[in-house]
Amino acid sequence: MADYIIITDSSCDLPDDVAAQLGVKVVPLSLTLGGREYLNTTDARGIPNKELYARLRAGEVSKTSAANADVFVEAMEPELQAGRDVLYIGFSSALSATCQVGANVGREMMEKYPGRKVYTVDSLCASLGQGLFVYLLAQKKREGMDLEALRDYAEDLKLHICHWFTVEDLQFLRRGGRVSAAAAVIGSILSIKPVLHVDNEGRLIPVAKVRGRKASLRAIAEKVQETMLDRPDQTLFISHGDSEEDARLVAEMIKERTGLKLQVLNFVGPVIGSHSGPGTIAVFFIGSER
Numbered sequence: 001m002a003d004y005i006i007i008t009d010s011s012c013d014l015p016d017d018v019a020a021q022l023g024v025k026v027v028p029l030s031l032t033l034g035g036r037e038y039l040n041t042t043d044a045r046g047i048p049n050k051e052l053y054a055r056l057r058a059g060e061v062s063k064t065s066a067a068n069a070d071v072f073v074e075a076m077e078p079e080l081q082a083g084r085d086v087l088y089i090g091f092s093s094a095l096s097a098t099c100q101v102g103a104n105v106g107r108e109m110m111e112k113y114p115g116r117k118v119y120t121v122d123s124l125c126a127s128l129g130q131g132l133f134v135y136l137l138a139q140k141k142r143e144g145m146d147l148e149a150l151r152d153y154a155e156d157l158k159l160h161i162c163h164w165f166t167v168e169d170l171q172f173l174r175r176g177g178r179v180s181a182a183a184a185v186i187g188s189i190l191s192i193k194p195v196l197h198v199d200n201e202g203r204l205i206p207v208a209k210v211r212g213r214k215a216s217l218r219a220i221a222e223k224v225q226e227t228m229l230d231r232p233d234q235t236l237f238i239s240h241g242d243s244e245e246d247a248r249l250v251a252e253m254i255k256e257r258t259g260l261k262l263q264v265l266n267f268v269g270p271v272i273g274s275h276s277g278p279g280t281i282a283v284f285f286i287g288s289e290r
Contacts, residue, residue, distance in 0.1 A: 004085035004117075004147045006138055007075050009067050009098050010040040011091040012130040013239055013269040022138035027075045029091075029098060029271045033062045040271045049267040053242035053278045056172075062274035066098040072105035076118060080109055085117040085147050089134050089154065092202030093122045117147060121154045124202030127272050128237040128264065129163040129284040135264070136233060136286075162287035163198035164223040166216035168243070168279020195219045200290055217246060220283050221253035227287035228258060234286050237264045241273050241280035250281055260285070 009027045019026050028039040033055060039045040076086050088106055090099025099122045106118035123130050137154055193216035195208040210216050240247035251262040268280050
C-alpha cells in the first residue's frame with residue numbers, strides 16, 4: 001500500500017502539538033494588520049493570538065488572504081519526491097479561495113509526478129470544525145485506511161461535522177457581510193447575540209437570535225444535545241476568540257447535558273478570528289446533520 005500524508009491549511013486552527021501528533025502538515029494562510037503581513041502560524045512569522053485580539057478590540061482592521069500556490073508547492077512537492085501521495089483537506093470553498101488554490105497545485109503536481117496521487121477534499125468546514133474533520137481522518141489513517149478509502153470516507157463524513165457558534169460583537173460579522181449594518185447596531189444596543197452555524201454548502205448562516213451572552217452559550221450547548229450522534233469517535237472541539245472562560249463554561253454545559261467531554265480547546269486563529277472577532281465561542285462535534 002502506497003504511503004501518503006494528510007495536508008491541510010491553517011484555517012483548521014489545530015494546536016501545533018496536535019497536528020504534529022497526527023502527522024498532518026499545515027499550510028499557512030495570511031493576514032495584513034497595521035500595514036504588516038503575518039502568516040497564520042504560531043512562530044515568528046505569525047501574530048500571537050492575544051495580540052491580534054487586543055488590536056481588534058482597539059479598532060484595528062485585519063485583512064485576510066488565501067494561501068498562495070507557492071506554499072502548497074513547498075508542502076506537497078517534497079512528499080511526492082519521497083514517494084508519498086497526498087490527501088489535501090481544504091478550508092471551505094464558500095469562505096475562501098484557498099481550497100481551489102490547493103486543488104490546482106495538486107493537479108499540477110500530478111502532471112509533474114505522474115506516478116503520484118494528490119486528492120483534494122473541500123471540507124466545507126472552518127476553524128476547529130476543519131480541525132476536527134482532519135483529526136478524525138488522521139485516526140482512520142492510523143488504523144490503516146488507504147488513500148482512496150479515506151478520501152471517500154471524508155466525503156461521507158464532512159456534512160456530519162457540525163459547527164455552532166456565537167459572537168460577542170456583531171460589527172465584525174457586519175464587515176464580512178454576514179449581518180446588515182442596521183442589524184449590527186440594533187443588536188449591539190439590545191445585547192442580541194446571534195447563534196450561527198456552517199451549512200451544507202460551507203457558508204456561515206445565522207439561525208437564531210437570543211438576548212444576552214449566557215443565553216447564547218446555552219443555545220449552542222443545546223444544539224449539541226439535539227443533534228450529536230452516539231458513536232465511538234464522537235469528539236468535542238471548542239475554539240474561542242480570546243474568551244477561554246466562556247469556552248470552558250460552554251464545555252461544562254455540554255458535559256452536563258450529554259456527558260461529552262472536551263477534547264481540544266484552542267483560539268479561533270488569526271485569519272478566521274479577524275472576521276468573527278473577539279469573544280467568539282464555537283463548538284464542533286459529529287452530528288446527524290449540520
